[in-house]
Amino acid sequence: MAVPINLNAIKKDLTEALGDSINAYQQSLKAWFRQKMSKEEFDTEARKMLKADMVHLHNRFLLSILAKCQVLSNTPAPAEKSPSASNSSPKQKPKLKRKATTATTNRNNYTQKFIPVNPISYAPVVSPRSLEDDINVGFSSREATLPDISMVHGRMYVCAWENGLDDVAENAVKFVMTAVESQLKDIIVKVLGRKSGYKLREKRFKYSIGCDVPNPYLRRSQLKTNYFRESSDATEISNSGIQTPTIRLSEEAAELEAIQQLASVSVNEQMQNDKGPITLFHLLDALQLYRNVIPSHSVYVPAVEKTIHQLSHSTHEELEQDVIHHQEVNIKQQLANQQYQLQLVL
Template identity: 40%
Template sequence: MAMSTDLNIARKNLADVLGDSMKLYLQNLNSWFKRKINKEEFDFEARKLMRNDTVHLHNEFLLALIAKCHILSSSFNARDASSSSKVQKVAKVKKRPPGGRANLQQRFIAAPVIDYVPQTTSKALEEGASPTPLGFVAREGLMPDMAMVHGRMLVCAWETGLADVQEAAVKLLMLALETQVKHILSLVVRQRKGYKLREGKFVYSAGVGVKNPYYKASDVCVDPSTESTATTITPGALHAPSLRPSVESGEDIAAEQFALGVEFLPEDQEPISLYDLCDTLMVSQKPFSFAIVSHSVYATVIERNI
């Protein structure tokens, strides 16, 4: 809370000095975040809007902004690490087997994933341009972290007249970003290879061979996985688990799929490229199956892809 107050005070002091030029300052800050200008150009444009005796307010504002973003990111990672350590401690509690003998019960201990993630350090945009490293998703090839998203959201909030961005809003945007990337990747995979539909809506078994429509399929082999029948209704109006298909029926379905489908060998398929992404985005932009709903975001992605 104190760090948020310090950032608001630094922004208010800067806004009092700049006055109407605060909008231009935020535009330059946003351009620096988008890599349209570098740090030296941003500092040069900021100094043109200020007097020599007020330049320190610009530096104080940047330090408060970067510190707030990094504190939010470190606290989020610390909570994840503490929760994983608690799970590990609970999992380490062993029960004494009855009779003093070792039995065959499963003793699975969840390992903290964050301890095995390689530590990556972002490089500065230019050597000596900024004392604090500044990372960009396009250069690192990774998903944006909490600090990066929080900084961008703060600039957008200030441009619209808001004072601060809550931590819950940053987490919600991170979840939406992961969901959108997963959706686009699934569309790319479905565009390249075959897949199945459950109840005509839910996609599964991505990567299977596509059946040749000119071959006649057997009416005996019916794939039970295309419909969700978890339970059946008994004559006594009770729910009973549905019977699993037999091994023979599964072998018949696999044999029919192998006979009628076009199987792609791994060497026949090239790695996913920007051409596949561009084709998928163009094909998927139709009613009720939009890859990217926002037209402004879609147009920007197509321009950068081409």
């Protein structure tokens, strides 16, 4: 079987080797996860804190974090029981006896044709990486996608260690991922609601986002009742207490309603309607108008600041400075690797 990953034991050994420098190491680890520090800079800082014979603990610690998160992301979902097995009644005892007799015959045939196989060859083994390999951590800002379960698990490990916790439960990781999806959905709905028109169902739920907004000064009592649906239920209860399907609009009635909605929108309003892509200006407008979309003030303020900061493009001088900075980081990393190899030789 594969050797289990004991992350707490590796972290304990690294903590003992660092001593008083554990806080500085955690700050560097946190900056690396937040993309404020590159992997080369993080390795350089870690080598300054550790002795030459203790650098392998730093590499083992990073490999164990990535392996732990990878094991969680590759964990298969529990298999559901088949309905035939769940609906089987305990009264069918004769059938169970017959199956037992056939099982014995199959077992005899199986033992005669049995070929021994090494079970270790079928066990999942985490492939080790060499110390010289660069460990890349995915960032949501680079990939423009939501973080996966392994990425969230790794960042929650850092937050847990900063608060004195040793481990992170799998249910907590899934809960955070669900919360991120729900928060992002609310922000997108607010942005689209400010950008274009929409309809309301039961005066609360938005749907048909992107439709034209009717002129509120026109007299259209029949259109008003059709525009705001009072119920979205698939069935309704009759006077006799029986659930019946709700009456749907006929094809002619639905076509007439669509014509009335288009006629109630003025031509100037159709021309002024924004049909372009969503920009940061739409996001900033929605965040400033709907402040309660992000209830936490410590999360709302950095979100607005980052949005305003991204509105301005980088100049050519700033881009050149970034290139020079990356070149300096690569040179420092090469010098650090050469010094480390000389120490091993000596």
